[in-house]
Amino acid sequence: MKEHLWIASRRQRLSAMLHLPEGFKPGTPLLVLCHGFTGNKVGYNHLTLHLANFLEKAGYGVLRFDYIGSGDSDGDFATDTSVAGWQEDLTNVLQWVDGQEQFATSPVVLYGHSLGGLVVLTHEDQIERVVARIVFAPVTKPVANFRERIIGPELWQKSLRGEKIENFFDRGFTLYSQFVKGLATQDYDPISAASRLTTPLLIIHGTADVVVPLAGSQELYEQYQAPKEFVVTEFDHGATGKQAEFQQIIGRRLAGLLADAVPVAV
Template sequence: MEYLHIEHGGRTIRGVLHLPEGAEAAPAVALCHGFGGNRAEFGYSFVRLAERLAANGTAAYRFDFAGCGDSDGDFADLTVSDQVAQAVAVLDGLAGHPAVDGERLSLMGMSLGGLTAQLAAAQRPVASLALWAPAAGAVAMSEEGAKRRADAIAERGYDDFGGLPVLQSFVDDAKGIDAFADAAAYTGPVLLAVGTEDFVLKDDLLERYQDLYGDRLDLQIFDAVGHGFETVPARERLVEITTAFLTRTA
């Protein structure tokens, strides 16, 4: 494992690169964490995933988005478009690493990181795409949800989402993004994992993912867990199937 930092928009994006032992030009996967998270992700799942990928011959880069973890920036400045631009910069940075095969890059993301990954995959040649409970609803909110957020911002200047602020700049940026049309240029294989109790990726959005990716989609349903795959068996299965998918398709 080595530290790898990438410059983007006057900020340093900080992360760690897990490399297969003895590999000269390994395929690589960039791991995009969720809203308010960091490069370890819930239950250290990104650490475990990266270690298993490296053990199976695929490099994995865990990084903190700007304003998160150890990276530069202010979390209040978060927008989806900025995160997508950061993910693209990460792919470009990985492509130039001497131990990475720049022609074999993949993306993986959790929640808002999943939305980020699916949008970034449409902007660069990506071998494969793995999504854990992608948060398309962040840019495709229901009328009720959008009104609640607008009212909160009007009252306080921000929407309090899990103890972190969502500002008007996030809302304005989201209006210009179509989670599905803007992701359509990606034509490779997709793994999508979701729990049956997920409050973020509901059935209507899941159907849109199925329509978008068609027979390229490997859909994995996890019974009786929510957005964070909150049981030991669920998280073990999640890491296992994602490792197998990315090792096979990267």
């Protein structure tokens, strides 16, 4: 069963889709899915939608959402996209979950793809609802990754000067300087942040990924101190042509992640 929701964030509305399996009952785990840069809650080649449908059929609850300025949410990508804004959006989504009686005893698992992985790794769980994390091709070196690969050195410098940039990474998007300036000044370090986490972590990364380097996930795995697993595959950045295999990797490991997790306090 799917239900569309609006969730308040940054004085605007996030568009979210809730998937509940047949026979949903209190205590059923809920996965919150975080998309990547220039993405949306449907996902790259429908990656997020297909994962949500797979998890729903497997008996899990799923909540996927668009950040402010992305997908069907309020706002504008060019002016509203920033890591700080995305972090605030995820916090507001989890506060919404925490306020729903039907999820009062549900353990929450965070999933993030690409830049969504950075948001998942740096999320400070002040309400203590998150019991495990899954990241697929996470951005772990945001300045280097965006400057050298995703935006490119020329547009990066242009944005640092406060100018609008367009058509980066073969995408027809426009972006003002708040995004690049935020990366350059805030020193986002998901590897360091994650090293302080105590929740079980599953990392998935493909050797054919030309967007986000595999080496960052390797370093993340080495420094992570809690229960962890690192699955290296032949996937590209969106598991193109291999989404069924991608889903099976997550499906086979979810029970173990939840078994290693600390139960939700009620």
